[in-house]
Amino acid sequence: MTTPVLEIQNVSRSFGPVQVLHEIDFALHAGQVHALIGENGAGKSTTMKILAGYLQPSAGQVLLGGTPVQFASSQAAEDAGVIMIHQEFNLAQQLSVAENIFLGREIKRGLLLDHAAMHDQSRALLERLNCPIDPRAKISEISVPNRQMVEIAKALGRNARVLIMDEPTAVLTSRETDILLEQIDRLREQGTAILYTSHKLDEIAHIADYVTVLRDGHQVFADHAKGLSEDQMAETMVGRELSNLFPPLQTPQDETVLSVENLSVTGWVEDISFTLHKGEVLGIAGLVGSGRTEMMEGVVGLRHATGQVAINNKPLKSNSVLAARQAGMVYLTEDRKEKGLLLQKNLRENLTLLALDQLSGLFINKADEERALDTAIADFDIRAGDREMNAGNLSGGNQQKLLLAKTMLAEPDIVIIDEPTRGIDIGTKQQIYEFINQLAASGKSVIVISSEMSEVIGLSNRVIVMASGRVAGELTGDDINEGTIVRLAMGMTQNKATAA
Amino acid sequence: MTDTTTTAPQAQKRKLNFHLLGPLFALIALIILGACLNSNFLSYGNVTNVLARSAFIGIIAVGMTFVITSGGIDLSVGSMAAFIAGVMILSMNSLIPIMGVGVPVIIMGMLIAAISGFAAGWLNGFLIAKVRIEAFIVTLGTMGIYRSLVTWLADGGTLSLSFDLRGIYRPVYYDGIFGISWPIIVFAAVAIIGEITMRHTRFGRHCSAIGANQQVAVYSAIKVNRVRIATYALLGVLVGLATIMYVPRLGSASGSTGVLWELEAIAAVIIGGTALKGGTGRVWGTVIGVLILSLIDNILNLASIVSPYLNGTIQGVIVILAVVLQREKKTAD
Known part of the structure; x- marks a missing residue:
């Protein structure tokens, strides 16, 4: 086999006392798409950041073309042809496409910028991607997938040999995704090595040559993608038993406290209906971008909604x-900062x-x-x-507790908690789970939106799974399991998902 | 949550905070300097004069504190004051044939000033909060509009209050009780009410929350637009009040009335420790800022060491210094 372009060998990484990566080991080859998948918090971002020079490994090494390297910064990695494209683009909105592509390495003629040359080269780069954008257009004027193309063109302009793509399709529609996948195919043919992450397993099955699965910082699977089904991928990703992190479920009462009918939030969710009972914990699962947050913001009046x-x-x-x-319903945001x-x-x-x-x-x-405050x-x-x-000087976990306390001070009967434990250590998580359970026990009703599958499963009496702005299914009892939720979130129908 | 190791309420350690008290020290230093330079400085006549002349800017600056605290700015207050003075004088003059010369006309004039101030401020607020145009742009626009309107009303000259009315209105500026003139009393009252409103009411708390992070305010069920419009309307009313105190002083208004008041008011707010980007507001600081600015002017006039023409230079240096000195150390990330 040929020498890999970029390789990561036995890499571990700790943040303080917490080890988030354990001996990760895989290689990227020219002209191959390597998919890195795993649940949120499995260590995908950390791995990518180490490859792209944003983070240094605590142990192990990164090899570039067979020789060990230490990228001192993302700049050093880019100079070596390893470029990461972030989920939030790094583009200057008010500059033109060409100006962005050549940002920081402008072509000059004497003292002045050589606009003609930059336009021509930008056009050539975009043509390579089969993407007919006018290099003079401002970034703010072009569509989101086109911005992605500009990012890729920018990377190609820097002679990218390795392209690391962090969930490039999270913000794209399915049609836009198809276009992007075509472009990735083209890049592969041109010999670029690509590391690709996505939560959408159908994409992975479609595009990847090789798949590495991370779970809780461990590499649990690494093999050719050929013959690997979406189901197998999902199972490998989640195959973890739930520990005693969660208190036993409370039994909800029959009384309906909240009913939502035909709720739509333009551009996000369409025609959502559901009910919430007294003393119930209702989990909302779904991929990032499936409209969970937007739906709930519509329910509480933070976003314009009809229904x-x-x-x-x-x-x-x-x-x-x-x-x-005033009616007793509050929403606790996912974005505490x-x-x-x-x-x-x-x-x-x-x-x-x-x-x-009240005070x-x-x-x-x-x-x-x-x-x-004492209380x-x-x-x-x-x-x-x-x-x-100041609140800003508290740790993340204590900030989350303060936010919970702030919300509960309003004495709500219905509490909607979006990502209750994002970025929080396991001890505090358990406290928060216990607290949510107590709320339900005391007759309050709770909606928990979470990207952490285990959280939704461990806390909820009932789970609604969202996909692309719609309710993909509603699960109770034994149907609430990771496999079914993943299948529904990936867009399978409820019958198929529960039967599988 | 079972853990019992809660943080014990700590004894309120009040360290002397130089960032906070800096303006106060500066004011004291100025007073000492003034007293050393001229024996008349602390005389009853001079003190009353300085305070009375601070009152107009002071009343406006208190309102400006609320606007800036909630993350806004208002450049139109000087022009607004001139415009309100013009409208007030014109309407009082034209009311004489109907109501005769007397106190009722003055009261009508005051009401009109307050209402025009409210309307002008509300309009600024509406355009900023509801139509979502930047505060700087809106008030830059209305600054030009009000200035030109008053020049137009005066036909390029001066609008003068009817001589008969002046005699009745004059005491509002020149008289007082217990030897304290009305402008000083009104300024003090506005400052005290402003300080209490800022520190002890929901409105004040909401202003600083909006200035600190508007998103958080929205998510905390605060009626952000309503509060923001209210700050501009409040400032408008206070500009009206300042004008009510100002008109009897000269009895006239022209295109050059209230020129640069907005900058003095904003400077006073900033010297007093209110952050220009919003989030923290100190009404008492603003009052000190106003006093610092008028004392510099006064000392330069009394003592002949530095030319009074350099007043603006010194005030400018003070504003810049104030911001540099109050810059808080970046919190460790």
């Missing part, structure tokens, strides 16, 4: 967060922001606020060195 939402059989005024909160907490403000002001009307008449009652610190085990510290 009917009723709480305790009373219709809810649409598109008003305040009305939802940008949408959940005021990072430059202290704990007290963060805690009471949502429930401020104030004409004036805010500071003593009540302080008492609320929150005790009840939610928020570990802050100093009461006056």
Whole structure:
């Protein structure tokens, strides 16, 4: 076999005391597409970042063309022809396509930029990709898949030998995905080595020559893609037993507290209907981009939505967060740093922001606020060195607890929690699971949106799986398992998914 | 959550915070400097004069504190003051034939000033929050509009309040109680109410939340647009109030009334420690900022060491210094 272009040998990586990668070992060959798959948090991003020079391995080595290398930075990796394309593009919106392609290595004639040369070369690069974009168009004017093409053209312009693509299709429609896959095929024929990640297993089956599966930081599978079915991939990805991380489920009551009918959020979700019962934990599963968050933001009035939402059989005024909160329904965002907490403000002001009307008449009652903070610190085990510290200086887990405390201070009956444990250590996770369970036990109703399959399964009485902005299926009892959820999320019908 | 190792409420250690108290020290230093340079500096006459003249900018700057705290800016306040003064004078003059010369006309004039201020401020807020045009652009536009409108109303000259009314209105600027003139009393009242509103009401808390991160405010069920419009409307009303205090001083308005007031008001807010990008607001700091700016002017006029023409230079240096000194150390990531 030929020498691999890029190889990763026995690479481990730790962040502080936490080891996130254990002896990963695979090779990328010229003219091959290598798929790297695994659940969220399995270590895909870390692996890619090590290959592309953003991170250094704690142990093991990276080999470039058979010789060990240490990329000091992503810049060094790019100079060596190893280029990573991020999910969020690195393009200057207000610059033209050509200006972006040549950003940082502009062609000059004397002191001035040689626009003609850059346009011609950009056009040639884009033609190689069979992508007819005008090099003079601004990035903000072109479509998302075309931006992806510009990223690829930019990489090719830097003589990419290895292209690392982080979920390139997460933001694309299926038609756009097809176009991208064609382009990847073309790149493969031209001899580029490609590392490709995606949650969409049909794409992997279609495009990959070789598949490596990561699970909890371990490499659990590495072989040719030929003959590997989507089902086998899914099983290898998730094949993990649930530990005692989750408290025993509570039994929900029959009473319906929330009913959503024909809810649509333009561009995201269409015609969603579901109900929520008293004391129930309803899990919402689905791929990132399937519209889970957008649906719930539509339900609570954070996003413009059409359709009917009723709480305790009373219709809810649409598109008003305040009305939802007054009716006892609150939404806890997945983005605690940008949408959940005021990072430059202290704990007290963060805690009471949502429930401020309960703590104030004409004036805010500071003593009540302080008492609320005492209670929150005790009840939610928020570990802050100093009461006056800013929320931004708390650890991720404590920020999440503060956000939970803030939400619960509004005394809601219906709590919608989006990604309750994203980026949180296992100990805090367990505390949060316990807390969600207690909420249900006390007669509140909870909706948990999560990308972590095990979380949805371990916590929920019932699970709704979303795919491409629609409800792909609703599961109860024994049907709630990883295989069925994955199949539904990948777009199989419910009959097929549960029968398999 | 079972863990019992909770953080004990710590004794409130109040370290002397130089970032916070810097403006206050600067003010004290200025007062000492002034007193050393001129024995008249601390005289009743001079102090009253400085405070009364600070009142107009001061009243406006308190309103500006709310606007800036919630992440906005208003460049139109100087022009707005001139425009309101013009409208107020014209309407009072034209009310004389109907209502006769007397206090009711003055009261009507004051009402009109307050209402025009509210309307002008609300319009700014509406365009910024609802139509989603940047605050800088909107208020740059209305700054030009109000300035040109008052020049047009005055036909390029000066609008003068009827001489009969001036005698009745004059005391609003020149008189007072217990030897404190009305502008000072009104400024003090506005400052105190402003400080309480900023620190102890939901409105104040919502302003700083919106300025700190508008997304978080939206997700915390705060009516962001309503609060933002309210800050501009409040500022408009305060500009109206400042104009009510200002008109009896000269009894006239022209195209050059209130020129550069917006910059002085914004400078005072910034000197006082309110962040220009929003999120933290200190009304008491703004009051100190206003006083610092007027004291510099006053000291330069009293002491003949530096030419009073360099007033703007010194004020400019102070604004820049204030921001540099108050720049907080970047929190460790």
